[in-house]
Amino acid sequence: MIFYSILVGIGLLCLFLARRNNTDLKTHFLQKQTSSNIPALEAINLASLHKMKLWKKILRALMPAIEMLGQRSGLKITGFIVVMIAVGVYTNDILLKIHTLWLPMLFPIIGCLWAWSWLLKKRRHEFEQNFPDALNIMMSAITAGESIMQSISYVGRTLNNKVGHEFKDMGERLKLGEPPEQVFNRACRHYPYPAFLFFVVTIRANMSRGGQLKAVMARLIRVLVDSRTLEKRKTH
Structure with missing residues (x-):
């Protein structure tokens, strides 16, 4: 007892x-x-x-x-x-x-x-299913001329799932003035998966030195979508 x-x-x-x-x-x-x-x-x-x-x-x-x-x-x-x-x-x-x-x-x-x-x-399966959608939404916002911070917030407002909530949290913290390093490090602790870590490294490098963000994100999206499609074929 x-x-x-x-x-x-x-x-x-x-x-x-x-x-x-x-x-x-x-x-x-x-x-x-x-x-x-x-x-x-x-x-x-x-x-x-x-x-x-x-x-x-x-x-x-x-x-x-x-x-x-x-x-x-x-x-x-x-x-x-x-x-x-x-x-x-x-x-x-x-x-x-x-x-x-x-x-x-x-x-x-x-x-x-x-x-x-x-x-x-x-949790990992849901991330792998939803993360490519988040990147597509962010890519659309960047293509429309939005900044990185605005595009992250836009993903959070648009995507209603746990990945979207993480983007919303990142966007709100960045708006409050929290250093990007702290924001992204916290997010990486929540999602310590290779795709998300590579995304964060790409974003931080672009924010500090600039570069072809859209090209890199496009390649990452293509790899993730292909991986998700292959996974769906295995299950059916």
């Missing part, structure tokens, strides 16, 4: 952390402002990564999957854990009749690991 109470407590903790993570953008941005320059800030962040506590590392690994659950993620996690406990108890006491605590303990642990892996795979 104590074990079940602990698991429910973990679910409630996830609910608290999920709500805490959904802070207002402007408030979060103002709290993060410091008088130090960007290189010093990056040095502090790099140093803090090595000294990060274990529970923070675990939370950082879990957050992408938690974000996939959307609103009331903590409640969904708690419900899932309770269901897995019930299945474990039923299997242990009714089906197998072995009357041990190991099976009820293993069911929620294995279930949570499976759900975490499944959510990460789903």
Whole structure:
């Protein structure tokens, strides 16, 4: 019984952390402002990564999957854990009749690991499906004469999915005056996939030195669309 109470407590903790993570953008941005320059800030962040506590590392690994659950993620996690406990108890006491605590303990642990892996795979699949559309919209805005910041914001206003929300977040932070390095580094932590990393490198290089942005983006879009088409053919 104590074990079940602990698991429910973990679910409630996830609910608290999920709500805490959904802070207002402007408030979060103002709290993060410091008088130090960007290189010093990056040095502090790099140093803090090595000294990060274990529970923070675990939370950082879990957050992408938690974000996939959307609103009331903590409640969904708690419900899932309770269901897995019930299945474990039923299997242990009714089906197998072995009357041990190991099976009820293993069911929620294995279930949570499976759900975490499944959510990460789903997140990457959704990114691969929606990212080419985001690039196409951004390409159209740039071709129409919009700046990079305006085109990023335009994608956020046009695309109503998680990738679009990420572009919207980037555009709002850039409008508030947050340094592009910080904005793009945060976005790369949310989507640490090769296509997105290459996109960010291309954008940052263009913002600092200029170059043929449209040509590079066109090639990237073509590769991603071909990859998505090939993936759809494999599934059908």
